[in-house]
Amino acid sequence: MSEVRLRFAPSPTGYLHVGGARTALFNWLYARKMDGKFVLRIEDTDLQRSTREYERAILDALKWCGLDWDEGPDVGGPYGPYRQSERTKAGIYSEYAKTLVEVGRAYYTVYDKIDRKKELLRTFDFPKDYVDQGHDVTISFKVPEGKTKFYDLLKGELEFDNSTIEDFVMIKSDGFPTYNYAVVIDDHLMRISHVFRGEDHVSNTPKQIMIYEALGWDIPQFMHIPLILGFDRTPLSKRHGATSVEHFRSIGILSRGLMNYLALLGWSVGEEEIFDVRARVKQFDPSTISNKGVIFDPSKLEWVNGKHMRMLDAEELFKEFSDWINFTGRKMPQIEKSYALRVVQVCREKVNTLAQLYEFAYPFFFDDYNFEEQFISEYLLSPYAEELLKKAIEKFSNLEDWSVAGTEKVCRELAELGIASKNKVFQTLRGAVTGRLVTPGLFETLSILGKQKTIERLTRALEHRQTKTHERATQA
Ligand code: GLU
Secondary structure (H helix, E strand, C coil): CCCEEEEEEECCCCCHHHHHHHHHHHHHHHHHCCCEEEECCCCCCCCCCHHHHHHHHHHHHHHHHHHCCEEEEECCCCCCEHHHHHHHHHCHHHHHHHHHHHHCEEEEEECCCCCCCCEEECCCCCCHHHHHHHEEEEEEEECCEEEEEECCCCCEEEEEEHCCCCCEEECCCCCCCCCHHHHHHHHHHHHCCCEEHHHHHHHHHHHHHHHHHHHHCCCCCEEEEECCCCCCCCEEEEEHCCCCHHHHCCCCHHHHHHHHHHHHHHCCCCCCCCHHHHHHHHHCHHCCCCCCCCEEEEEHHHHHHHHHHHHHHHHHHHHHHHHHHHHHHHCCCCCHHHHHHHHHHHHHCCCCHHHHHHHHHHHHHCCCCCCCHHHHHHHHCCHHHHHHHHHHHHHHHHHHCCHHHHHHHHHHHHHHHHCCCCHHHHHHHEEEHCCCCCCCHHHHHHHHHHHHHHHHHHHHHHHHHHHHHHHHHHHH
């Protein structure tokens, strides 16, 4: 059997959309499952809208997703680099277009050089005189009579009446090919065996099939995947909020979380919802992909991501966290790795993204946290708080065992002094050392912060109380 070769062919006219990432993922999965090749081709023939910045962003996003390609920009390959703009300059597309004209399957159209919409002539002979005079010339495919059929892996046999399809341009007057034409030339020359792409391309496929047939080429296996929809069941777009891979990366979704969630959008792997896509490559079966539109639910994505954050070992999660901090340019103090690992380990229990982790862990990393208003009014300014904080400073100063059991013992002793209820004592201590009322477990928090920080922070809370009390007294 000939080699299985798939491709992802983005146009660099925007950032990588999650729908594009899912298409890339399904192509990648099948290529890897079949020990085939995954090819990346940049379809940049729309010169007005394509940029190298978007291309770079798409490449970065694919790399971050872990969807590595075997041929394409950055890798080369026998026909590389795979940029349609470069292949245009190499004359690849015009060569086959001329062949199609020669065999009567395509024709030249001449447009007036001033009134560029005005058609002057259609001809099978190269209109050299017109070209010399500076008129615009395009090459169009002549749609034959009859029907065009193809078999789609998900949709079965599809048939189109050619009378519903008009002749279409293959080579534009600027010499660049159109999508429907270039895609056929490239898929053929790159020996692409399977084309998996979004359902929005179904209506393009008969045009492409006609070109394959006219050139006498084999037709790849097509599969058109239902689009990802928003909650209103219209195709997911910017109207539904941010949809780019970069966006989800920047809010702290892990690559593995995003890939897992995108795999769930269509591919039913079995009962299990949480898995490492890379470990399931061999189970991927395109014919089981759902033929229904799937709805993108950002909160489910976060939920899936949270599961991954808790499944990773702490070292791996810390690596992801550090990479994310670099990616987003967040500030981070120089801290001992063992300290950071403990923080990440306890804080991940309560969060679903790296951004939430950063926010939740903030008081462990920085001293410049604020005291929440609710903590100040309900606890810090309560009559018992001064005595409690003073006792806490005293007892923690004498504590040698900063294990979780050690800090727990002191907390319980403080609760038993009868200064305030146990709940109040614990919440006051919690707020005093973190500024917040919702944190990881109190004993664990104190144990991680350690003696010096705990004392400093209790003292700071006490001072804050004194300042606030003074302010209130002078205002009254
Ligand atoms: N450049 C096309 C797109 O981004 C590729 C479609 C295809 O896979 O054939 O939609």
